[in-house]
Amino acid sequence: xxxxxxxxxxxxxxxxxxxxxxxxxxxxxxxxxxxxxxxxxxxxxxxxxxxxxxxxxxxxxxxxxxxxxxxxxxxxxxxxxxxxxxxxxxxxxxxxxxxxxxxxxxxxxxxxxxxxxxxxxxxxxxxxxxxxxxxxxxxxxxxxxxxxxxxxxxxxxxxxxxxxxxxxxxxxxxxxxxxxxxxxxxxxxxxxxxxxxxxxxxxx
Amino acid sequence: xxxxxxxxxxxxxxxxxxxxxxxxxxxxxxxxxxxxxxxxxxxxxxxxxxxxxxxxxxxxxxxxxxxxxxxxxxxxxxxxxxxxxxxxxxxxxxxxxxxxxxxxxxxxxxxxxxxxxxxxxxxxxxxxxxxxxxxxxxxxxxxxxxxxxxxxxxxxxxxxxxxxxxxxxxxxxxxxxxxxxxxxxxxxxxxxxxxxxxxxxxxxxxxxxxxxxxxxxxxxxxxxxxxxxxxxxxxxxxxxxxxxxxxxxxx
Numbered sequence: 001x002x003x004x005x006x007x008x009x010x011x012x013x014x015x016x017x018x019x020x021x022x023x024x025x026x027x028x029x030x031x032x033x034x035x036x037x038x039x040x041x042x043x044x045x046x047x048x049x050x051x052x053x054x055x056x057x058x059x060x061x062x063x064x065x066x067x068x069x070x071x072x073x074x075x076x077x078x079x080x081x082x083x084x085x086x087x088x089x090x091x092x093x094x095x096x097x098x099x100x101x102x103x104x105x106x107x108x109x110x111x112x113x114x115x116x117x118x119x120x121x122x123x124x125x126x127x128x129x130x131x132x133x134x135x136x137x138x139x140x141x142x143x144x145x146x147x148x149x150x151x152x153x154x155x156x157x158x159x160x161x162x163x164x165x166x167x168x169x170x171x172x173x174x175x176x177x178x179x180x181x182x183x184x185x186x187x188x189x190x191x192x193x194x195x196x197x198x199x200x201x202x203x204x
Numbered sequence: 205x206x207x208x209x210x211x212x213x214x215x216x217x218x219x220x221x222x223x224x225x226x227x228x229x230x231x232x233x234x235x236x237x238x239x240x241x242x243x244x245x246x247x248x249x250x251x252x253x254x255x256x257x258x259x260x261x262x263x264x265x266x267x268x269x270x271x272x273x274x275x276x277x278x279x280x281x282x283x284x285x286x287x288x289x290x291x292x293x294x295x296x297x298x299x300x301x302x303x304x305x306x307x308x309x310x311x312x313x314x315x316x317x318x319x320x321x322x323x324x325x326x327x328x329x330x331x332x333x334x335x336x337x338x339x340x341x342x343x344x345x346x347x348x349x350x351x352x353x354x355x356x357x358x359x360x361x362x363x364x365x366x367x368x369x370x371x372x373x374x375x376x377x378x379x380x381x382x383x384x385x386x387x388x389x390x391x392x393x394x395x396x397x398x399x400x401x402x403x404x405x406x407x408x409x410x411x412x413x414x415x416x417x418x419x420x421x422x423x424x425x426x427x428x429x430x431x432x433x434x435x436x437x438x439x440x441x442x443x444x445x446x447x448x449x450x451x452x453x454x455x
Contacts, residue, residue, distance in 0.1 A: 011414035183436025
């Protein structure tokens with residue numbers, strides 16, 4: 001089977017695509033969102049720059065959709081190959097392994113719904129991409145809760161993904177370097193979560 | 205607290221490879237300094253279960269009795285370990301003993317660890333030195349390298365790391381940490397390094413190094429304290445370097 005024969009290549013592409021470009025895009029996206037805490041005007045200006053980038057469809061396809069859905073679909077395949085065993089082996093890193101899979105699945109569902117609510121509506125149903133689009137979505141408290149869970153899951157998946165990326169590419173080899181990178185990525189998780197959650201609350 | 209007159213064992217048994225597993229309980233007389241093997245030997249001497257019914261003796265595998273051969277791996281109170289070095293006095297009772305779940309059960313506690321030996325063949329975990337004439341002494345290994353390489357050479361193919369790994373199971377082709385760590389060992393050897401690329405390419409196949417999901421359970425359960433996760437990460441580095449060299453060219 002092709003999928004099995006080229007497993008090494010797919011796994012490496014999976015690891016890479018999670019950080020470059022998907023993780024980088026996630027960070028940029030959360031930063032743009034954060035401008036909402038400065039008010040509607042600021043957000044509409046920042047979002048306006050993103051929407052008016054040249055070669056937008058090309059950028060969206062190759063920086064966002066293709067790598068992201070490759071990462072997501074292949075990731076689901078990987079996640080369901082694991083027999084999770086935190087009950088028997090309750091070590092911190094085993095929990096992180098399980099959480100990486102859970103947050104991956106949540107993020108997949110959340111992002112697909114998020115694209116439906118925003119991008120698809122804008123492209124195919126003539127809805128304007130601005131502050132009000134988001135404000136209307138998170139006006140519903142259930143949607144807001146799902147957004148907060150989705151953002152925190154995506155950020156966890158990204159931050160812990162950096163930790164595993166550094167191992168997968170042979171950058172952090174010694175236990176000491178893996179420990180330091182665990183603290184740094186934990187810090188990144190906290191910081192990006194605050195940025196992401198504060199931004200969504202600015203719409204509510 | 206360990207009882208001072210009898211030991212309570214709950215053993216997961218299986219008649220043969222095809223039959224369904226069941227549990228059988230035993231009381232064996234306590235002596236000081238017993239290990240799991242000596243408790244099983246008591247069952248063998250007097251194969252009567254907790255209910256006083258005669259039964260078949262429990263079958264297990266063990267060879268060296270000093271934690272170097274790797275054959276007596278079992279899941280004891282939920283953790284994969286060596287039956288020989290697991291002391292009764294340090295365990296909570298009842299003591300639950302199961303065969304490793306990663307490997308096919310042959311009978312009772314005996315499992316077939318063949319897949320690990322197949323993996324060692326697949327990754328070429330040896331150093332080819334045979335020739336048609338005397339090749340003379342090989343290059344010397346630096347003492348510093350020898351010190352960490354010796355730790356990796358303690359691997360006894362016991363299978364505890366495969367048992368604990370969430371990515372080693374029937375749905376996944378992952379060969380597990382033990383054979384991979386051997387690649388690092390043989391690639392570090394000055395003569396073995398001459399065939400480094402062959403081993404790297406072997407672990408870039410299906411079920412190889414990239415199937416590791418970094419749960420790092422392996423290093424927690426290894427009875428020999430082998431730095432398995434360091435080996436895996438180091439192999440990731442070797443693979444990255446090898447891939448660059450293979451694609452862009454190297455001399």
